[in-house]
Amino acid sequence: MKRSPTLPVIGLIGLGLVATAKASDDHIVLASTTSTENSGLFGAILPTFTEATGIQVRVVAVGTGQAFEIARRGDADSLLVHDRAGEDQFVAEGYATERADVMYNDFVIVGPGDDPAAVGEAEAIDDALQRIATAEAPFASRGDDSGTHRAELRLWQAADITPQGAWYRELGSGMGPTLNTAAAMDAYAMSDRATWAAFDNRQNLELLFEGDDALFNPYGSLLLSAERHPHIKHDLADQWHRWLLSDEGQQAIADFEINGEQLFFPNAE
Amino acid sequence: MPENDNAFQAALSLILSLDPVLLGIVTLSLQVSLSAVLVGALIGLPLGAALALWHFPGRGLAVTLLNAFMGLPPVVAGLMIYLLLSRAGPLGSLGLLFTPTAMIIAQTLLVLPIIAALTRDHIGALWEEYREQLHSLRIGRVRAMPGLLWDARFALMTVILAGFGRASAEVGAVLIVGGNIDGVTRVMTTAIALETSKGNLALALGLGLVLLGLVALVNGTAYVIGERARRRLG
Amino acid sequence: MTDLYHPGVPSGQPIWSPSAPLLKLKGLTYVHQDTVLLHEIDLQLARHGITLLLGPNGAGKSLLMRLAHGLIAPTSGDVIWHTQPDMPPLLQAMVFQHPVMLRRTALANLTYALAARRVPWRRRRALAMETLERFGLISLAQRQARVLSGGEQQRLALARAWVLKPEVLFLDEPTSALDPASMRAVEEAVHAFHAEGTRIVMSSHDLNQARRLADDVVLLCGGRLVEHTPAERFFQGPRTPEARAFIRGELIW
Numbered sequence: 001m002k003r004s005p006t007l008p009v010i011g012l013i014g015l016g017l018v019a020t021a022k023a024s025d026d027h028i029v030l031a032s033t034t035s036t037e038n039s040g041l042f043g044a045i046l047p048t049f050t051e052a053t054g055i056q057v058r059v060v061a062v063g064t065g066q067a068f069e070i071a072r073r074g075d076a077d078s079l080l081v082h083d084r085a086g087e088d089q090f091v092a093e094g095y096a097t098e099r100a101d102v103m104y105n106d107f108v109i110v111g112p113g114d115d116p117a118a119v120g121e122a123e124a125i126d127d128a129l130q131r132i133a134t135a136e137a138p139f140a141s142r143g144d145d146s147g148t149h150r151a152e153l154r155l156w157q158a159a160d161i162t163p164q165g166a167w168y169r170e171l172g173s174g175m176g177p178t179l180n181t182a183a184a185m186d187a188y189a190m191s192d193r194a195t196w197a198a199f200d201n202r203q204n205l206e207l208l209f210e211g212d213d214a215l216f217n218p219y220g221s222l223l224l225s226a227e228r229h230p231h232i233k234h235d236l237a238d239q240w241h242r243w244l245l246s247d248e249g250q251q252a253i254a255d256f257e258i259n260g261e262q263l264f265f266p267n268a269e
Numbered sequence: 270m271p272e273n274d275n276a277f278q279a280a281l282s283l284i285l286s287l288d289p290v291l292l293g294i295v296t297l298s299l300q301v302s303l304s305a306v307l308v309g310a311l312i313g314l315p316l317g318a319a320l321a322l323w324h325f326p327g328r329g330l331a332v333t334l335l336n337a338f339m340g341l342p343p344v345v346a347g348l349m350i351y352l353l354l355s356r357a358g359p360l361g362s363l364g365l366l367f368t369p370t371a372m373i374i375a376q377t378l379l380v381l382p383i384i385a386a387l388t389r390d391h392i393g394a395l396w397e398e399y400r401e402q403l404h405s406l407r408i409g410r411v412r413a414m415p416g417l418l419w420d421a422r423f424a425l426m427t428v429i430l431a432g433f434g435r436a437s438a439e440v441g442a443v444l445i446v447g448g449n450i451d452g453v454t455r456v457m458t459t460a461i462a463l464e465t466s467k468g469n470l471a472l473a474l475g476l477g478l479v480l481l482g483l484v485a486l487v488n489g490t491a492y493v494i495g496e497r498a499r500r501r502l503g
Numbered sequence: 504m505t506d507l508y509h510p511g512v513p514s515g516q517p518i519w520s521p522s523a524p525l526l527k528l529k530g531l532t533y534v535h536q537d538t539v540l541l542h543e544i545d546l547q548l549a550r551h552g553i554t555l556l557l558g559p560n561g562a563g564k565s566l567l568m569r570l571a572h573g574l575i576a577p578t579s580g581d582v583i584w585h586t587q588p589d590m591p592p593l594l595q596a597m598v599f600q601h602p603v604m605l606r607r608t609a610l611a612n613l614t615y616a617l618a619a620r621r622v623p624w625r626r627r628r629a630l631a632m633e634t635l636e637r638f639g640l641i642s643l644a645q646r647q648a649r650v651l652s653g654g655e656q657q658r659l660a661l662a663r664a665w666v667l668k669p670e671v672l673f674l675d676e677p678t679s680a681l682d683p684a685s686m687r688a689v690e691e692a693v694h695a696f697h698a699e700g701t702r703i704v705m706s707s708h709d710l711n712q713a714r715r716l717a718d719d720v721v722l723l724c725g726g727r728l729v730e731h732t733p734a735e736r737f738f739q740g741p742r743t744p745e746a747r748a749f750i751r752g753e754l755i756w
Binding site: 008029036038043060061062073074075080081120171174175176177180183198199200201229245 | 355361455463467468
């Protein structure tokens with residue numbers, strides 16, 4: 001029998017079975033938001049933590065809604081999100097035993113440079129949103145039940161506006177894709193400052209409104225309940241939680257900059 | 270990351286710099302997809318052949334389901350495996366979620382229907398051709414199966430490559446069950462999705478070109494090996 | 504030879520004896536989608552010899568052989584092989600009008616058949632090569648069977664039957680698509696099988712071929728058995744009008 005091509009092909013495929021790289025077993029899975037991952041914050045602070053403790057942190061970066069769900073199902077050891085109301089509810093439901101302020105950044109309104117709704121001249125965030133709604137200028141909303149989306153909806157509500165109509169576009173996407181889409185259709189959008197700072201594909205988009213206290217965006221770390229999910233690595237997760245709140249962790253957050261701009265401001269008590 | 274707008278330049282500098290992060294991502298992509306294809310073939314080839322050879326009640330339903338699953342959206346496959354492997358799911362105690370193994374399982378679910386359904390087509394046609402002769406040789410269906418798979422090997426190699434194409438191209442399933450964890454479960458497609466969401470379009474497209482090149486390389490290798498063998502045999 | 508068409512029906516259990524018929528078809532009927540393709544065929548074939556199945560296209564020659572060979576099951580009726588008690592079933596082989604070539608080399612086509620007969624792995628290659636030699640195919644041993652010419656393929660099919668050392672060989676119009684040289688090779692092979700003691704049942708619509716090969720002739724027409732006669736008598740003075748018309752070359756349907 002002649003040599004057939006099947007054997008080499010099987011050999012080739014067999015390469016794939018080579019045991020997939022096993023990193024150290026000292027790791028935790030952290031469910032967090034795209035804003036922290038995409039901005040590069042974790043890339044900056046995790047090595048410091050791992051060096052100090054030997055614990056590897058595996059970040060699953062998803063929308064806040066999905067992050068809660070992952071933790072609720074017991075698929076993460078720790079949780080770092082930005083939705084205060086959701087976090088408090090999570091604690092109340094018994095999925096987490098402790099919630100702590102870690103840091104904050106803020107939301108900004110970005111939009112096309114020629115600013116057709118004159119958002120740049122607004123006095124406050126409700127004024128800015130009012131101008132967009134009145135001008136019926138295109139607005140790209142996350143629409144994905146993320147922390148940013150939930151914050152945006154609260155702001156519309158505070159401004160006494162029910163956003164609807166052809167100008168209000170719910171994308172059902174993450175922060176980055178939403179900014180990509182906004183750039184492509186010259187729409188306004190609300191972004192967390194960190195993602196915006198790290199975002200490369202701005203085209204005509206510019207930062208038009210910032211600084212209102214209502215745009216404050218606090219991040220909380222949650223210590224998950226070992227009773228609900230006994231299998232989670234509670235001890236390691238506890239070390240991570242404590243480190244974030246420690247002077248060392250807080251300093252690492254403060255040291256993270258993009259283009260000389262500090263993006264997250266530690267505020268642990 | 271180099272600041273430029275040219276995807277080809279981005280791809281080229283990525284490859285030329287032999288970036289260890291990129292190498293890790295490429296290696297993991299190949300490991301996951303090739304493993305999924307191997308498992309898919311080990312199950313799908315005999316399964317497809319069995320569906321071609323045996324007529325049993327419910328076979329039509331099985332074939333229809335198989336064909337429908339060929340069009341299974343990767344996100345749905347990922348979601349199914351996620352719910353299966355989640356701690357709250359039936360196989361949660363294995364702790365496989367957010368690991369490369371989970372990604373292999375999800376991609377196997379995507380690849381298996383393609384391999385089984387196309388194998389059924391090829392083996393069915395070959396069985397139609399061989400049936401009287403094999404029957405005359407008093408070879409039953411069970412004994413005929415290895416020979417049929419062997420004789421259809423060139424066609425089946427294309428089938429397996431089609432499966433590999435689907436596995437290496439999908440992002441929805443590995444994103445959900447792998448979590449796109451840096452250095453652990455980040456593969457080419459999820460890295461591309463991530464860079465796109467960060468607005469690094471050139472880098473994303475550069476990674477896409479690298480992926481395209483890899484898939485072309487695997488296909489080309491299989492093609493060359495197959496052609497050489499075919500020529501030697503013919 | 505005697506007239507085989509109306510033999511005395513043996514009663515009771517089939518008791519084996521060297522003179523008993525080898526194959527008995529009793530009331531063999533095959534219906535496909537409400538069409539009767541074979542109509543209560545009764546036929547006995549003697550232990551030795553070459554039987555030619557004659558008849559126009561669609562007479563049921565191929566179908567009859569497939570039923571006898573066991574490739575398909577009859578709608579009703581029986582196929583009874585008379586073998587010595589406590590002996591394994593007869594070794595049968597069949598060569599088709601369009602030979603089925605496995606997608607392998609000529610050699611591998613033979614070794615596959617040997618494997619099917621559970622010949623030990625070590626002996627297959629030598630046996631196969633010997634047979635290829637005998638059929639003048641040795642130079643084609645490593646060629647893909649499916650790229651061989653029609654005549655070569657049919658010879659390979661005969662060689663594949665040969666390695667099985669069958670006691671009964673069915674040939675379904677094996678020469679109908681072949682050139683004269685290939686046809687002669689097939690007929691020589693049939694003689695060779697016969698010389699080895701293989702019982703031959705072969706269909707053809709070529710009267711000259713039947714004259715050259717047949718010991719006895721079975722004439723089928725429209726799914727019915729018209730006549731079963733020793734060849735000599737069939738060609739000298741057929742009993743039935745259908746047979747006479749067939750010999751004259753008039754189509755009968």
